[in-house]
Amino acid sequence: xxxxxxxxxxxxxxxxxxxxHQARQSGQDVDYVLIEKDERLGGKILxxxxxxxxxxxxxxxxxAEKPWAIQMAEKIGIIDEIIPSxxxxxxxxxxxxxxxxxxxxxxxxxxxxKIVPFAxxxxxxxxxxxxxxxxxxxxxxxxxxxxxxxxxVKRRLGQEALDKIAEPLIGGIHAGDxxxxxxxxxxxxxxxxxxxxxxxxxxxxSARKNAPKPKPPEPGKLKKTFFMTFKEGMGQxxxxxxxxxxxxxxxxxxxxxxxxxxxxxxxxxxxxxxxPIEADSVIITAPAHLAAEIxxxxxxxxxxxxxxxxQATSATVNLAFKRSDxxxxxxxxxxxxxxxxxxxxxxxxxxxxxxxxxxxxxxxxLIRAFVGGAMNQELVFQDDESMLNMVLSExxxxxxxxxxxxxxxxxxxxxxxxQYTIGHLERIKNIEDRQAANPGIYIVGxxxxxxxxxxxxNVGTQAAEQALAxxxxx
Ligand SMILES: Cc1cc2nc3c(=O)[nH]c(=O)nc-3n(C[C@H](O)[C@H](O)[C@H](O)COP(=O)(O)OP(=O)(O)OC[C@H]3O[C@@H](n4cnc5c(N)ncnc54)[C@H](O)[C@@H]3O)c2cc1C
Numbered sequence: 491x492x493x494x495x496x497x498x499x500x501x502x503x504x505x506x507x508x509x510x511h512q513a514r515q516s517g518q519d520v521d522y523v524l525i526e527k528d529e530r531l532g533g534k535i536l537x538x539x540x541x542x543x544x545x546x547x548x549x550x551x552x553x554a555e556k557p558w559a560i561q562m563a564e565k566i567g568i569i570d571e572i573i574p575s576x577x578x579x580x581x582x583x584x585x586x587x588x589x590x591x592x593x594x595x596x597x598x599x600x601x602x603x604k605i606v607p608f609a610x611x612x613x614x615x616x617x618x619x620x621x622x623x624x625x626x627x628x629x630x631x632x633x634x635x636x637x638x639x640x641x642x643v644k645r646r647l648g649q650e651a652l653d654k655i656a657e658p659l660i661g662g663i664h665a666g667d668x669x670x671x672x673x674x675x676x677x678x679x680x681x682x683x684x685x686x687x688x689x690x691x692x693x694x695x696s697a698r699k700n701a702p703k704p705k706p707p708e709p710g711k712l713k714k715t716f717f718m719t720f721k722e723g724m725g726q727x728x729x730x731x732x733x734x735x736x737x738x739x740x741x742x743x744x745x746x747x748x749x750x751x752x753x754x755x756x757x758x759x760x761x762x763x764x765x766p767i768e769a770d771s772v773i774i775t776a777p778a779h780l781a782a783e784i785x786x787x788x789x790x791x792x793x794x795x796x797x798x799x800x801q802a803t804s805a806t807v808n809l810a811f812k813r814s815d816x817x818x819x820x821x822x823x824x825x826x827x828x829x830x831x832x833x834x835x836x837x838x839x840x841x842x843x844x845x846x847x848x849x850x851x852x853x854x855x856l857i858r859a860f861v862g863g864a865m866n867q868e869l870v871f872q873d874d875e876s877m878l879n880m881v882l883s884e885x886x887x888x889x890x891x892x893x894x895x896x897x898x899x900x901x902x903x904x905x906x907x908x909q910y911t912i913g914h915l916e917r918i919k920n921i922e923d924r925q926a927a928n929p930g931i932y933i934v935g936x937x938x939x940x941x942x943x944x945x946x947x948n949v950g951t952q953a954a955e956q957a958l959a960x961x962x963x964x
Contacts, residue, residue: 492520492961494954495759495767497746497784498775499526500533501943502935504731505562505950506773506957511735513958520958523767524735525759527745531732534906534936535943537725540897542850544723545808546858547901549943550841551575551717551724556944558951559727560712563720566730571722574715575823579843583825584613585833585888586654590825597655618650623691630688636912639677640668646690658826658837664941665804665836665863665907675914721847724943748787749774749931757930771930771957775950777801778937779905788931792924795917799937801905804862805870807881808841808899813855815893820855825888829865835884836860854896859885864909874900908937930960 494510496503503524510522530536536547552559563569583590591613595604608614614622625646631637637645639660643652657668664676674681683693707713720726732740745762749772752758759767774781782796824839842848842856849856859881862870872880877900885891918938925931932953936946 492770493768494520494522494771494773494957494961495757495769496522496524496773496775496954497749497759498533498935499524499528499531499732499740499742500775500935500946501535501728501731502946502950502953503533503773503775504531504728504735505947506775506934506954507735507739508562508566508731509951509954510958511739513954518958520961521739523739523741525741525744525746525761525767527743529743531740531742532725532728534903535724535728536901537723538899539722540899541810543808543810543854543856543897544848545856545899546723546841547806547808547899548903548906549724550839550845550858551719552943554714554716554718556942556948558944558947560718562731562947563727566734568720568726568730569712571720571726572712572718573721573846574713575717575719575844576846577715579821579823579840581822583822584654584658585825585827585831586613588831588887590888592822593655613654614650618648618654621648622651624648625689625691628689630684636672636674636915638669638912639666639671639673642673642677642680643668646684653828653830657830658828664909665802665860666909667864670800670864670909670911672910672912672914675910675918719845727943746776746784749784750787751928755929769930770961771932773932773934773950773953773957775933775935777905777935778908781933781935781937785931785933789924789928792921792928792933795920795924796933796937798917799914800864800909800911801937802862802864802907802909803867803870803902803904804836804860804907805877805900805902807835807859807861807877808897808901809857809859809881809885809895810849810854810897811857811891811893811895813853816855816889816891818890820857820889824857827888833884833888834861834866834869834880835888836863836866838885838888857885863907870902870904908941930957932956 496506507524514520534548538545563572582593584593594611595607643656660668683690687693744764746759747762748760750758757769757772778796778799779801782793786793820840820843823844826837827833837860839858841858878898934949934953
């Protein structure tokens with residue numbers, strides 16, 4: 491019987507293991523084992539129920555446009571547990587010049603598509619607005635060379651759009667530095683828009699004109715919103731996938747130290763304080779810097795390229811307050827904070843406004859603050875008390891909350907956010923070339939071709955399918 495070892499029990503590894511489990515169930519002669527270094531499965535997906543609050547340590551939602559999370563939920567029988575965001579409160583604020591400004595309605599991506607709300611918004615100064623409008627006339631780039639997100643936005647829309655819109659919006663997603671991030675690896679859509687339409691404004695207006703009219707959801711069908719989550723949090727997804735697997739094929743609390751090639755072309759997976767396991771194929775889903783350590787003895791070039799993918803450090807701080815202690819409106823999804831404001835938090839999500847089922851009752855609210863990211867990593871390494879006081883002091887300045895939280899929980903993600911910097915796609919190509927030279931090895935996950943949960947499900951499933959195809963060929 492052929493055997494596959496899956497390293498890492500985050501959503502990528504769980505998706506790979508689930509595809510192998512299904513293959514086994516459908517009669518294919520394959521065995522698998524999933525090895526996770528922590529005692530719990532889920533990786534960066536970490537939901538805790540604390541005093542009746544649904545507390546998200548890592549991701550709190552997924553993008554519905556990418557179909558793989560919804561497809562997975564359907565397959566494992568939890569489609570009815572998916573919930574939409576509360577669209578009535580769909581507003582985001584930017585904290586700029588010491589005030590909260592609503593992001594103008596009609597902002598698609600980075601580009602305003604509705605003139606009136608944009609013109610009336612005090613977020614961007616008049617010279618800044620005129621500079622953004624010049625995008626209409628600026629000729630498109632004629633070389634194929636990669637550029638940073640920062641350089642692209644400055645070139646097309648100007649510095650103010652970068653500072654007040656692009657950097658904080660992107661900062662929220664990638665915890666990244668726009669002056670380091672590769673445009674082609676992170677936002678290939680912007681390149682297509684510029685190349686096809688000659689201008690981002692023209693591209694967005696054309697997209698708006700050609701967008702299909704939103705249809706009311708069919709009765710009994712899932713009502714889709716841009717971001718979606720699960721009633722009991724994102725952990726419901728990883729728990730449900732894990733519950734489908736055969737328990738005897740999951741090893742938790744075991745660290746894989748290396749993968750080496752045997753003379754017969756099979757692989758040996760070595761485990762700290764454990765017996766090595768032999769396999770025909772190995773799917774490595776550990777974050778790139780840890781995958782580098784695992785393959786160091788197998789393939790130096792692969793390891794060097796993996797180690798070359800930087801990972802930023804960040805933290806999320808969840809806080810519950812009595813609703814009566816919150817005097818400013820939090821009827822919104824939250825706020826983002828440009829780095830130019832020199833504040834100590836990057837964003838705040840009003841979790842209990844954005845989603846239902848987050849608090850034990852309506853008398854409480856749940857807020858989540860983001861600390862750190864590529865440009866402020868040192869803030870993550872203070873002790874819990876200092877971190878809590880820092881976040882409370884920022885929330886006081888930004889939304890005027892002075893009360894003590896009734897519950898709080900801090901999660902640190904050291905090297906938890908892969909950064910797709912200039913040269914990322916080259917590094918990925920080198921890694922993939924070295925995979926081809928080591929047949930049966932697959933390296934997939936959030937560090938490589940998409941950080942979102944749906945992307946991770948997709949690449950994990952694909953890696954399992956590739957492993958199955960490879961083993962039949964052998
Ligand atoms: C704070 C934060 C917020 C985020 N928000 C969102 C969001 O809202 N929406 C979204 O779509 N995405 C979000 N993301 C990104 C998303 O969570 C990740 O890209 C995704 O969960 C990565 O899954 P993965 O399985 O590839 O990696 P991981 O979840 O990192 O799993 C890898 C696993 O490998 C294990 N491992 C590592 N080394 C070894 C070893 N030597 N031996 C055995 N096991 C090992 C690790 O312990 C880990 O469990 C967020 C990420 C963070 C950090």
